[in-house]
Amino acid sequence: MSVSDPQTIQSVVQPLIQVGMSLPEVKWPYPVSLMRLSLALALGLLIGLERERRGKEAGLRTFGFVALLGGMGGVLGDHYAYLILALVGVLAVFLNIQRLRTNDTTELTTSAAMIITCVVGILCGKGHTATPASIMVIVTALLAYKDRLSGFSLGLTENEMRSALLLAILAIVIYPALPEGAIGPWHLIEPRAAWVTVILIAGIGFANYVLWKMYGTRGIVMAGFLGGLVNSSITVSELAARARDQHRDTISAAYRGILLATSAMLIRNGGLLVILAPAVAVTATMPFVVMLIVTAAWFFADRNATRQVASDPTGQVDLPLPFSLTAALKFGLIFLVLNVAGLLAQQAFGEAGFYVVSVIGGVVSSASAVAAAATLVGSGSIPVHVASTGAVLASLASVAINLPLVMRSHNRRLMLRLGIAMLSIAILGIIGALAAKPMMAFLMEIVPGLDQLVPVTPVR
Known part of the structure; x- marks a missing residue:
């Protein structure tokens, strides 16, 4: 049979055609x-x-x-x-x-x-x-941001570099080694939950220290606000001390800086609630927003508030290192003490006992007190509205403790102005906290699905 025979060609080509037709065809959407x-x-x-x-x-x-x-x-x-x-x-x-x-x-x-x-x-x-x-x-x-980051890295000190490495070690190395769940004879302590809170608080302070380092403290807005995010008490104390010269511009700058530090503290505590316990953050929205609005009103009521802030004579606020082992242990110890004390006080004396612990904790460290309240809600130990009120009271205590620090200025007018401002912030914050629970109940009735966002946490 010849190769050129049509039958031979057909017998060879036909299988190839069939194979080709059987190949999958890819169609892209x-x-x-x-x-x-x-x-x-x-x-x-x-x-x-x-x-x-x-x-x-x-x-x-x-x-x-x-x-x-x-x-x-x-x-x-x-x-x-x-x-x-x-x-x-x-x-x-x-x-x-x-x-x-x-x-x-x-x-x-x-x-x-x-x-x-x-x-x-x-x-x-x-x-x-x-x-x-x-x-x-x-x-x-x-x-x-190459130029700014290069300038920041070249300006790092050895202690600042050690702080960054220590924070990384505590977050990446030590945290996975901690036991999961509650430990102890009464199961009151959760090491991992406590350590996450410690790292979170320290991380916020570290991030704002970096911003402070990058942008400096020449402007009152940057100095007061970022300083309040790192440590509001230190910022208030330093700004009040700089008003000793009795100069009108310096006193006005210190007044606005202290109000901004207070606003930053409230924003930081609210941010902790959003991260650790969103349901508590929703319930605490009203008092925190009210306090922020009042603080902003007092700030802009100052006739120098609209001046260019870059030239304000605030000087340098001497902040501590961004992170240290002592700071970590301090936050951790305060958090654990407030966590255990708040739980025991709530069990022994009810809501009033927890509120007392929150106020005391707010005087020592409002961030730790707020984090402890949020953690207790997550474990089902206290209801949402109790944690919300406790977080507000801790923040109010932090506002109140700033008044004695203002006495460093030895300026009656500054003390009087800040006293009136802080008192109005505290009063309206308390009113907002008292109105938050009935307001949330009213909103749950008229807004469908809101009860799922703010569940009623059972108390163990």
Whole structure:
């Protein structure tokens, strides 16, 4: 039989045609694929815009291409994604070789950004949205704030660096080694819950210390507000001491700085409730908002409040180190004592006993007292409204303890103005706390689904 015989050709070609027709046909959903690639391209252009602005060789178009390549790899599959990632790595190598040939420095930062952009594009191609967008925004911010971050790192002292390393060790090394659940004969102490609270409070202080370090304390807004987030008592004491010169502008600056420190303390305590016990935060919204509004009203009632704050003569507030082992142990001990004391007082004397402990805790450390109240709600030891009232009382106690610190100024007018302001904040805060429970009950009746957001916590 000849090879050119039509029957022979048909017998050979027909199976090939059948095999070809049996191969799977891949159909991409056009809108979905287009959205994924568009997101990858947009994120690549974002970081490319920053690189283009700095005059880098790999700029807007290059990063757009890299992100789009990564998105195509994610859509095509893992094998293509790995291949494209390897090709981008080779491209980064050639970029640095070319820089070295022209006697320039290497572009390690740009090369790392290109690889991250490719990975982000792959994530977009696989259908991720929030994660790659968050990563790209963070990377772009790190590149954009290069000068400020470099200045901050060069200005770090050895003690500040040790503080950062110690905080990382306590959070990453010690926390996993702590036992889970309640321990002790009466099961009153939960080591992990206590340590998370310690790290959270210390982390807030550390973050604001970093902001303080970066932006300085020349302006009364930055000095009072950030100082209040770190430690309101120290800030109030220092600002009051600087009003001893009896200068009108200095007294006005100290007055506004103390009010801002009080506002920062209230915001910090409210933020702790949002993180640790959202239901308590919802219930405590009214008193905290009322106190913040009153504080803001007194601040803007000062006729110098609208002046340029960058020139206010506040000087340098001497804050402690951002984090130390002593501070960690102090927060932990206060938190555990308030946690156990609040639980025992609530069991022995009811709500009044817990409120007394909250007030005492607010005098010592309002952040620890608020965190203890939120933790007790999480364990089901106290109801939501009791924890809410306790958090408000702790914050009010922190406001009240600032008045004796103002006496360092030896200025009757400043003491009188702040006394009236703090008294009005306390009174309206108490009224807000008393009205919070019936107001929440009324809102639960008229707003559907609100009772699920603020559940009634059973008391053990």
